[in-house]
Amino acid sequence: MAKKRRSCEGIRASGVVLLALVIIQSFSLLGACSPETSSFRNGPRSFNNKGELKISPRVKLYMNRYRPEVVMSNGLVQVTVSRPGGGVTGIKYKGIDNLLDYKNKEERRGYWDVIWNEPRDPTGSYDVLKATKFRVVKLDEDQVELSFTRKWNFSHRGSLVPLNVDMRYIMRRGVSGFYFYAIMEREEGWPDVYMDQIRAVFKLREDKFRYMALSDHKQKLMALNEDRVRGQTLDYREAVLLTNPTDQRLKGEVDDKYQYSSENKDNRVHGWISHNPRVGFWMITPSDEFRTCGPIKQELTSHAGPTVLSMFSSTHYAGREIDTFYAKGQPWKKVLGPAFVYLNSVSSRENPRALWEDAKQQMLREVQSWPYDFPRSKDFPKSYQRGRVSGQLQVHDRYVNEKPMSAKSAYVGLAAPGDAGSWQAETRGYQFWTKTDEEGHFTIENVREGDYNLYAWVPGFVGDYKYGFNITVRAGSKINLGTVVFEPPRNGPTLWEIGVPDRSAAEFFVPDPYTKYKNPVFTGPSDKFRQYGLWERYADFYPKDDLLYTIGVSNYTRDWFFAHVNRKVGNNTFQPTTRQIIFQLEDVSNKGNYTLQLALSAATFSNLRVRLNFNSRRRNMRPLFSTGTIGRDNAIARHGIHGLYRFYSINVPRYLLNRGNNTIYLTQSRNNGPFQGVMYDYIRFEGPPNSNEGS
Template identity: 40%
Template sequence: MDNLLDLKSSEPSRGYWDLNWSLPGGTDRYQLLQGSEYSVIHMSNDQLEVSFKSIYEPSAPGIRLPLSVDFRYIVRSGVSGFHCYAIYECPSGCRAFDLAQTRMAFKFHNFHYMAITDQKQRIMPMPEDLLPDRGKQLIVPESVLLVNPINPDLKGEANLILKENSTKSEIFQKKQTNKDLGCLVCGRVQVDDKYQYSTDNKDGGVHGWISSGPIVGFWIIFPSHEFCNGGPTKQNLTVHTGPNCLAMFHGTHYIGTDILVHFEEGETWRKVFGPFFVYLNSTLDISNAYNLWTDAKKQRLFEESLWPYDFVSSPYYLTAKERGSASGRLLVQDRFVSGSLVPAKYAYVGLSAARTEGVYGLHGWVSGFIGDYLNDELVTISSDRTATGFYVPDVNLMYVNKLFLNSPEKYRQHGMWDRYTDIHPESDQVFAIGINNPTKDWFFAHVDRRGENKYLPSTWKISFNLTSVTKGSYRLRLAIATATRSDLQVNVNYMDTQHLVFQVMNLGTDNTVCRHGIHGLYRLFNIDVSSSLLIEGNNSIFLTQVRGGDALCGVLYDYIRLEAPATSSRFQQLYPESKAQDIFRKM
């Protein structure tokens, strides 16, 4: 194969760096990044490092991207691939601007099989399958119903559900009939959407494609995600129909404008994105094609063992001897879980944004507890910050992606927002504490109800019983895994203004519902509820999605808990900031 990249695309559009940016308050601008100055940074018998640099000149006329970028590529002897990184810099005199997204992308030809994880891999549609004569665009522009795909095996939900004795090599090779492959015919239409192949940074590390002839693997390997903005739970795109393969470094997907990088007038800044590794492998035997994925996973582990690399020439990339370390114990204080400090198992700890130059905060959160740790403040109790564990129904058979049949990621199927109305056709969801099960009875996304001509607001009811009411202020903890264009109101016992205890308008720009996610930007609201609003006996809390007319708005709850006031003087002495009783929790 002379060239792995797409020969139909112009040369600058086959493998490239790009970004989205805007002037403050302005419209989004897309820019393909190109270097205007070439130089050899390092050359020896064992290694070559080259640079392609673009320098911003503040005095130049017109509106130009206020950013200097230095692209670096490293080729090493005996290494099947190359390392890529880039140095982004705002030099003195730059104008103010916002950075929305930046990445490196590769476009191929003759690659049809993609792999993200052991469970998420498949033969993909052709780019022509997304065009109007072969596919039908759905409510989400990126979602296309494959009506008449070039590959007949992809028509009717790929027409394949593998039997237990079907191997990955058989999937890759499938040139035979369905009967020969040992498969069942489904007769469903398949949906393709690039957001269905998103993954958390913490769950990624290697993804790529295998070509059909010659049999070559192309893999993007992240030896670390420390240079990717958004942290370990940030969701990013990986691969999509094209075939395209992405290395994402910064973007607003699943978070929205909250993660925009705002640069002030004259502000200086520099960051190294990468290095990441582009790994190539091959085989002459088609029956060994799947082994290219296995080999790529091994290469990922090897690259991780080398991190931080010791062969990068830029002085702005810090080697191991230039880095420090931190050690200690992180404990959680949740007085409703334990009277003792709880070890922070499965914690995420790192440096948060600098408060002043060179001074950072130590930030962390713990799966299973609400809140954050920042410096010496321990805000107790959090969650896993996702809507995982709630009820996700089966997909409408009109919109199947076979990759997520019988998968823990059922929520990635298209059209799951409409399944709420299918499951609750007459009235909205009612959840009784102590009776209902959140894994079966709490729909994973609070969305609008599908009406006859438009989407309608929906109100969810949580019912619970109080044997007594303690005078004082109760506390409702409302942790939200993600939200999009939501007007949320919370009422206690009655749906009137006197019993309205909380409201927030236009919450979130995460777009998680339409992009088939389960979490986005985490938000925690602590709501005071007067005891005068509660009664002995049966009580209700109403959660209302007030905004109607929007199929894709929604709130995904993470954790809800109502706490009673303290009643014991001894308890107040030990825990003056605490509430005494956990009335209910819905996790």
């Protein structure tokens, strides 16, 4: 075997590691160097059950003259990557020759892909990124880092996304898994392009991985691909009713990948468990800085396949209202990642849930280690090359309190310069977010060098905050902004309100799902909105007449249906619906106009029209306000309780109001399908400025 196999440790040339070409006929590396330490130990030093110090095996790298691949091993894990393509074709761990789906083509096991198109060709193209060059960036006994690159030129136009790509893989000594990241770059003068999705994908073995875990409460046995094929496709192709699954316990459930979406801020670890042997495969994302559109952007996580995703950018729950357009005059470079594929195991006598609990602990260690100090790319700055921004946020709403109040639990972030709220549509740069403490203090650590605006929003108040000046962060910066004050939109005292201003429709009435579509994972009040088919339930509660909401009598938690949808009245025929808000005014002030503050948490090809005191004799009355056609977030169909946030401050002339009974009519006028509609975040009716009405 010594003649057939030779490691390339320690070989260096011109200051760079030179990889020795080695003839290998088989890669049974782990059998020769598997440690006795538990998979839960992580680091070059580990301890056995007796507390004795053990040193982890060295990192090794192998190449096969007869196969276009390269293999990394550290005695815990063995990873095979295609050469020079850069796709992960095999992961060997705990006696399983390959955790990935070996039935798939090698380029479709572990890979990066991009959905893109040029403006001249609106048809979307799909590019599974394949490199053309390979090099070893670092190799010693503690770490290997590999680089797989592809350069773009105009001869590739129309066939490949116009990007230079550098895909990196890192294996470290004593670490049960591997890290991956990519550096993507566009040069000035390249064709205009839309890049609607950038992600990394790992396809696992169906015969091993059947149990998915996304959080403490979102864990379940999952369907097979063949179960979906035999099932009944529902109102859109991603949703399938399992009519004859391999495991009959799943019969009658809906399988839909969008049910398992998560907000960026909550998407730190997710993965799958194999019960024989008991092995976990986990995607850990320690930072959101390279993700797009801020902390509450929703993204896919895992789904039947079994498929594990690391989403870096997409139009999910937003559509192209987010900025996925990259102009030819604008060079661009971004580091996506690193993220961490973590592997763990327990014995057959132990509860497999221990794998999830360990993965959560490993995630916390990765978060505490951010930014990593081991990636070798000069484009990934270390901690000392970054800066810090701190301050205190207060909120001043004079109709709530004469003095500014501490903005506790507010979201504060740095993103590319733009208008207030522009961060939720921003995709090209880096974003850094935190939450304030009880006194409104915030510290944003480890900020990359660059020019930013400071943005914020405060739960309990409408609108978006933007600091008045650009902030330039340099290496070692420690910028203290002192006290900054957010004055949320407000014209007069509150006369009445519906909902809670938190950019979500979660507080409103979410009905129980149809029994035939029930997913047992989403039965709690916090995530019941993830159930399939809830939009159809509006017609059950309001078969003929639409929703009436009476201020002072109705309760939004039970009387305000969470989504303003169309009513189905026939086969593929839908009817617009109108909500009425009925309220009383003891008197109509002559001191000024009133204001309707309207915040939407989602919209899909909708036109929301607002009328006041409308009746049959005034049928041709123009709306007081109309949004025009808005929204592409598809949050109703894809079980999201919000998409993009929209806020409207609507002037209400006092002459339109009555002393006594008044009614506001909200009509969603577009009715081409079941998923056109809006979700409300919050509605507030204000009296005239400086009046004594309201609270």
